[in-house]
Amino acid sequence: MKPISRHMARVAGVTVGATLLLSAGLASAASFEVGEKVFVPMFEPNPELDGYAEGFVEQVHDDGTLTLRINKVQTGKGKTLSGTCHPSGGTALSGAEIVSDDPDDLVVEQRLLTDEVMTYRRGSQLYLKRENLSIAYLKYLGSGMGMTPDRFDVAIRRAEEVGLPRMVAAMEIGKMQVESTQGRGFPVPASRALQKAAPMLDDVAAKLEGYPESVETAARMLGGTTPEHRDDPLAAVIVRLHEILDKQLGELAQQSDDPREVSGFSVDQLLAIYTGWFRVITVNDTQPFQNADVDYYRERAAKALNDGEWPALK
Known part of the structure; x- marks a missing residue:
């Protein structure tokens, strides 16, 4: 896993990508606490192209949104049969605010609806299940x-x-x-x-x-x-x-x-x-x-x- 690239963190003024929107409704809105580690799914109809972000809850707002501090992201670009992929820009982090400008360890802040966020355990387990499915699919292809x-x-x-x-x-x-x-x-x-x-x-x-x-x-x-x-x-x-x-x-x-x-x-x-x-x-x-x-x-x-x-x- 690599930290978010500088290019990704600097993408601004774009609405949340379609891949993130596809994840909405996958899980009912959960209750989150400040400091909790969370999972942001960026799922596609073809799980080979799935991505996700990881971070921590920084603020819980009354309007049903969360401010997250995101420090890891994985997208579906360049995925191989073994399930590896490399980071690239866009989707859930579009318009995010740069918190750390360290090129080797960038951290960005983003505000999302609670139903676009999953608990880390549930989200990572779901991603792994979809990942295993994509490996079988790619093997057949x-x-x-x-x-x-x-x-x-x-x-x-x-x-x-x-x-x-x-x-x-x-x-x-x-x-x-x-x-x-x-x-x-x-x-x-x-x-x-x-x-x-x-x-x-x-x-x-x-x-x-x-x-x-x-x-x-x-x-x-x-x-x-x-x-x-x-x-x-x-x-x-x-x-x-x-x-x-x-x-x-x-x-x-x-x-x-x-x-x-x-x-x-x-x-x-x-x-x-x-x-x-x-x-x-x-x-x-x-x-x-x-x-x-x-x-x-x-x-x-x-x-x-x-x-x-x-x-x-x-």
Whole structure:
């Protein structure tokens, strides 16, 4: 943990950042005492981007606010798989008053509503739970190695406990994909991994009917109209699912340039996989992908397969 940077402490005239506002309502307002150590959550829909500040209560005001002396801050910028990150400016400390101008140990003062502050014990425990969830999420977005169904169950439970419905859905979809490969989180040949892909994709499409905005975000990223990002964890998992399927189908294509000659898969079985993906990216044909519906993509894929060519997955 590092002290607040000079740059951060000098940010002034800006309202409290959106990340702090997201934390409001996470806990009912507690009673605080002067001198008590407190935790200021700066949480995001994707816990990978979470941040927080630590400090002490300097004054308790009658209007429901607290004056805090903050001496440590952690933001979500630069977070890695191991959960580390580095300090940067903004959010909860915007407009804060500089108390100590020591560049190695700056201390700032800030006034916040009590429902934007948590007891140190509860806040730090909640942050750690979200941090552990983000590690599982990042692991799946990476190699996915060792993300067994049991580990997904733990991640799903944590996401439910901290109230992140999109992360719950993201981890449920990750579990569906891993279980469909029959490898329990470890690499298996594409010829095996894709055997149950079609019904898995149908289940994913049904799951996503409750999250059309996340699918739209993923579609924009896949279509190249929006840079890839992880602000929406569910959208990022949809993009990851596409990457996995594309790689697996590519492995089958290496076995034979002609999809009609691939061992273990008929043209109809391959078409079911492609159609399943098109259902995912159109939310079961309820919103178009690049101005086209499932029938368009299915017919295009069927023609390519019957002509002995591998279709594009998007």
